[in-house]
Amino acid sequence: LEAFRAVELIARKRDGGALGRAELAFLVEGYLHGGVAEGQMAAFLMAGVLRGFTHDEALALADILVDSGERLDLSRLPGPTVDKHSTGGVGDGTTLLVGPLLASAGAQLVKLSGRGLGHTGGTLDKLEAIPGFRTELDPDELLRIVGEVGCAVAAQSERLVPADRVLYALRDVTATVASPALIASSVMSKKLAAGAATIVLDVKAGDGAFMPTAEAARELAALCVEIGTGAGRRCVALVTAMEQPLGRGIGNGLEVAEAVQLLGAAPEASRLGALALELATEGLATATGEALDAARARLRDLWNSGRARERLARMVEAQGGDPRVCEDPAGVLPAAPVVRQVTAGGSGHVARLPARAVGEIAGRLGAGRQRKEDPVDPAVGLELAVEVGDTVDAGTVVATVHARSEQDADWAGDRLRDILVLSGEPVPRPPTILDRVGGAS
């Protein structure tokens, strides 16, 4: 009887119809606990990828995923709770900046993060480049640290949204990842289960992002905001460019060092700093009802006064890491045996520095992983010295490679020169923030 019902539901989606919450729950829970076969769930997912899901289906799916596991209870935290999520990019160390910055303003950031895969980095890998840093925190320890410091970053708990993990593993091997509703419900289920009242999303668009175009990213952002708002949370999303890497450090320890360095400079002096300030501003204004300009000004002052960097040091110490990383990154973070500068092969204006290819170079140097179980090297990667719009001559240093061997460094330098596109004409600096959805008005 159940198998028959599953076939009917799959057929309805195959024919372009929509399912109600109880019907979606029948499929997801049946797949999780038995009664719905792997093949049935995979056929349903493929039908959904090709036929699409309604917004109501996306909301219901997120709700069903949240219901499959435990939820974090943030009610005992003193300040407004904020969560921040990026859909993943290259050189995207915003969490290392946004968390301490919001904490310094009195908000509470409880961040459950993932690891890097393919060309994208992961926040857990970056923080674990700091000697001693622990990301495996149980809920009590996580909430205690947030209560004391205002922010903490922990590995996603196995007890939250188990259905999302099981479904994602199936989507990953059945070419059914690429559905806005499936992506949005997966992203938002984790945020909803993590409990924050305000959710700030950074949806990346472009070469190095999951969503290739700003329109696709905007659609995903709108759906995520709709799911969050529908579940009673305050939600805002920025759609941001991921054509070139966001930060200049690409590699785990190098991104920590860059974050520390940026927290000692003016936020708007770099694209990464400027975006981190905007994400924190959106989060704070949405959480408190404060005007955006006032929130931005307050956060800029906290950044410039060193309070945000101090907050980062306290978080590192609370999670077992060496807090001196915030004073002397080079003295604390592991160093690669080979460090070599790469110079431009000709002169011109930097027209493209494709994020995906840069991420893949860092990955092959050892900073990333192809499979979930691979280890990562905290020391290796790239420090870019130029970005799109810069002018270079033959001999200008365009990057520094941190490698495990001379051979790796040779390869990375050659490859970087290959992918760097120079133009004879001046190139305008592209915007970082492309669109904004939801949030404070």
Add this chain to the structure above:
Amino acid sequence: LEAFRAVELIARKRDGGALGRAELAFLVEGYLHGGVAEGQMAAFLMAGVLRGFTHDEALALADILVDSGERLDLSRLPGPTVDKHSTGGVGDGTTLLVGPLLASAGAQLVKLSGRGLGHTGGTLDKLEAIPGFRTELDPDELLRIVGEVGCAVAAQSERLVPADRVLYALRDVTATVASPALIASSVMSKKLAAGAATIVLDVKAGDGAFMPTAEAARELAALCVEIGTGAGRRCVALVTAMEQPLGRGIGNGLEVAEAVQLLGAAPEASRLGALALELATEGLATATGEALDAARARLRDLWNSGRARERLARMVEAQGGDPRVCEDPAGVLPAAPVVRQVTAGGSGHVARLPARAVGEIAGRLGAGRQRKEDPVDPAVGLELAVEVGDTVDAGTVVATVHARSEQDADWAGDRLRDILVLSGEPVPRPPTILDRVGGAS
């Protein structure tokens, strides 16, 4: 590595691309022997249902399915070998007529058949209504009987096209049956493995058929003929109407009795007889190169002379059944305890007698099965007394119900009156043969 390759192939089909033979074989054989997961095959099948397959893919799939098992070797049979396949309908006893008729003309029909499911009947179930009739024949016995009699009907061997059985079982539970390429490759793989040089297809269209419209049936017929021809066989297909039941007996023993009765009358006196004569004519002309008119005239003579009926009796005897069924069906076939006439509720012209609903009535009386493992009752069913285009008055007998109980007979009579649509205007008799694909010119 293999799992990765499967994902790439699924993604290509998802995006509307085509796969080569080696790529399709990788998926099908990987699913059969390990390396490709159930979810991967199901996602691929759903992508194919929604995106379609090319004709080359359909040909390759049939070839891959045939390659997965053994083939029958018909080379030692003396005459031209013919196979006949119907896509399934209600009251479709053509095999019981076509096989003996072709055998009486010197051709050899080796027929591997299936059982009924849902509202459609199966040839094995019908023949097994004859006491003693055995359908489980090993290849040697099957070929010996065909060599002696000219025709035999056996259950599909487990050793032929195992991949088709495994794939079909997955399609059945994942709502991925409805793809012309998947249906055609499945049908034709069984025909190709069964070895006949000539293949005659009866592709049904309409209410009681798998293909709802003549256009869809024609598309399927053309693809089947293309696959057969591509594999070096002679192939012809008729597209025929399945809006009302083809024969007047609906139920296993009742269909055997009707076949015997029809073989004692002129073939063109009934729709079932006329279609059987045409299918045999197409098969004989395609197999021998004879002109259609000459083949038809020869077969009509064999029918009218009683040679075809004699051949049916020899086949029944060779397969262990009581050959007296061909002289006195009522004396040999099991009888239902309740036999009752159903009369029309009003007067008018028969406009519709929907095949699916009629098949479902017979099924609920016990003639059919909902699940593969259900038993069937050989005695029960319906004998229709009218067809579309006939004129009836209140009190005209429209059918005789053969039931296991008075209660069943009441229900069936009421239900039959419900589904019988009468019109105030005269209704033309609809054609049986709608189209023809391939074959002798």
